[in-house]
Amino acid sequence: MIELRRILYFIAVAEELNFTKAAERLKISQPPLSQQIKILEKELNVTLFNRNKRVVELTEAGSYFLEKAKDIVQKLELVFEETRQVESGKSGKLSIGFTGSVTYDLLPKLIQTYQRANPKINIILTQMSSARQVEALENKEIDIGMLVSPIESNSLKVKTLRSEPFIIAIPSNHPMANRKEPVSLFNFKNEPFIFTDRDVGHSYYDAIISLFYEVGFSPIKSQQANELQTIVSLVASGVGNAVLPASIMNYINNKVTYLTLTENNASCTSSMAWRKDNDSAILKSFIEHVDHQDLCLS
Incomplete structure (x- = not known):
């Protein structure tokens, strides 16, 4: 393996075309410099310089190697700088898992403001259920999870982002679609509802079921779907109604009407989770960014 030091020595001699001046530039004596160049030539099995008493000249191979050596050093300097930026949290990759409940306002706001301040960080977003996020965090598949809490895991730290009330989504041709004031869930007791699978997120499912009780x-369960957009589409098709987090109201579907509920005891709590043993500077910078955002907790 050729030492980087010898490549730097070669570049200095090639640019100065004078061993004495190159040695002065490198702040070393000339004999060791000459010796290192000879070692480099032996390692490459080529002659890099034509030497005589009056002048030092690059050979054809030397000229080619100078061009490539400069490219190598330039790329290494870039790698060194990017490595320092990764350590400081200014460059690198951040993998985020998220549930549908943060898709329509919370997640876009956080990502947009963070990317504006940290353009060199590559954010990878993957939608997955809260239960799947916990598993992915514990298996080091993602760095951050944006999920519905509470969750059960001793290896994770959890930060509450916001709590929001539930609303009801009904077809726009429903008899109550024109109501302006909050309605009671009891008005829909004889109508079918669309739910998520409990295994996708226990806390989310249980909060909604407790609201009915x-x-x-x-509730009459007509259909099951695990993505909020899919549920809204099913509501639009008249399959049933759905109790959803209030943030879904940012998702417009002309065939669906969203109504607020008079029952506000239950809420959907969105949280951010990460591994306790993750000491990534990028993770730390994202958490600090979130801490400084107005997330409109209620």
């Missing part, structure tokens, strides 16, 4: 009835 508090009102005083067990």
Whole structure:
């Protein structure tokens, strides 16, 4: 393996075409410099310089090697700088998992403001359920999870981002679609509802089910879907109604009407989670960024 030091020595001699001047530039004595160049030539098995008493000249191979050596040094300097930026949290990769509940306002806001301040960080976004995010975090598949809490994991740190009320989504041709004031969930006791699978997110599912029980009835389940956009599409098709986080109201579907509920005891809590043993500077910078954002917690 050729030492970088010898390449730097070669560049100095090639640019000065004088061993004495190159040695002065490198702040070393001339004999060791000459010796290192000879070692380099032996390692490459080529002659880099034509030497005589009056002048030092690059050979054809030497001229080619000078061009490539400069490219190598320039690329290495870039790698060194990028490495320092990675350590400082200014460059690198950040993998984020997220649930549908943060898709329509919270996640876009955080990513947009963070990317504006940190353009050299490559953010990889993957939508997955809260349960899958916990698994992915523990297996080091993602750096951050944006999920519905509470969650069960001793290896993760959790930061609450916001709590939002639930609303009801109904087809736009529903008899109550023109209501302007909040409505009671009890008005829909004889109508079918669309739910997510409980295994996708226990906390989210249980919060919605408890809302029905508090009102005083067990819901009629017509369909199951795990993505919020899919649920809204099913509502638009008349398959059933759905109780969803209020942030879904940012997702416009002309065939769906969103109504606020008079029952506001239950809420959907969105949180950010990461591994306790993750000491990444990029992760730290993202957490600090989130800490300084107005997320409109309620």
